[in-house]
Amino acid sequence: EERARNGPFKDLIDFAERVDLKQVGKRSLENLARAGALDGLCASRAQAFASAELLIRTSAAHQEEQQSDQGGLFALDDAPALAKPKLPAAEEWTPQVRLDEERAAVGFYFSGHPLDDYEKELKRLNTVTYVEAQARAKTGRAALQMAGVIRTVRMRRSKSGKPFAWVEMSDQSGEYEITVFSETLNASRDLMEAGSLVLAGVTVEERDGDVRFTCETMRSLDEAAAASVSQLRVSVTSPDALEGLKRRLASVRPASPRESGSVVVVMRLADSGREVDLALPGVAACTPAMRGALRSINGVADVELI
Structure with missing residues (x-):
């Protein structure tokens, strides 16, 4: 009803200021994030989910200000614009986690399948x-x-x-x-x-x-799937991807020796334009699930299982 009256929401803070989220509740708000209902309002579902508490506080403060007889210490027309709350940073969910959260919210896989x-x-x-x-x-x-x-x-x-x-x-x-x-x-x-x-x-x-x-x-x-695979080959287009790669590779250990394999990062050197292969130490889970998780990192162009 609010969207129909006053137009699409610009972002999550605009959403919180225009809707009384106390009536929605934290759990329902988290489920909206899980289901993808807030996808167009912020960077990722993980960020929308992590922002639930902040959004409810923001909404409550805005509702209280709107209902105040004095409109705060100043008349509303003369009041200085308050800085908008900053949404918490959150690393985007892997494709598998994204689908699992989606299913937890609506009872089935909606945007894809594992x-x-x-x-x-x-x-x-x-x-x-x-x-x-x-x-x-x-x-x-x-x-x-x-x-x-x-x-x-x-x-x-x-x-x-x-x-x-x-x-x-x-x-x-x-x-x-x-x-x-x-x-x-x-x-x-x-x-x-x-x-x-x-x-x-x-x-x-x-x-x-x-x-x-x-x-x-x-x-x-x-x-x-990993029985005939021994290597993850990750093509990277930006150094910004490296920290995300490090975290994702460290977060999942091979469930068995059959899933273990090496990791090679393929990068293009900015000064010479030459492409180099960097073999990382240790082993990683060489599985399609890991391939999907690495592909979702900003700055990763492609991931191959070889």
């Missing part, structure tokens, strides 16, 4: 999507490779007392449920968490009009 960064690797691993698996099931029982994000895990016990699980999965084409029996469940318990990206070997078949998925194997998608 598997988007894995397109090349999924082709190499010969995976099929949920929609493709449904079509295959109509031609008979089939063994397939499927990648997905675990959404929920419901643990159960069979009549014989053995544990099994119904695991709700998500890929770019839809959501589906797979049954994981005791032997596979015991071998992959560390992966049975919401948000885990997994590669599942499944048997798919149609029974009584329903397509059923039975999991035969399960492993980390990052580990599977």
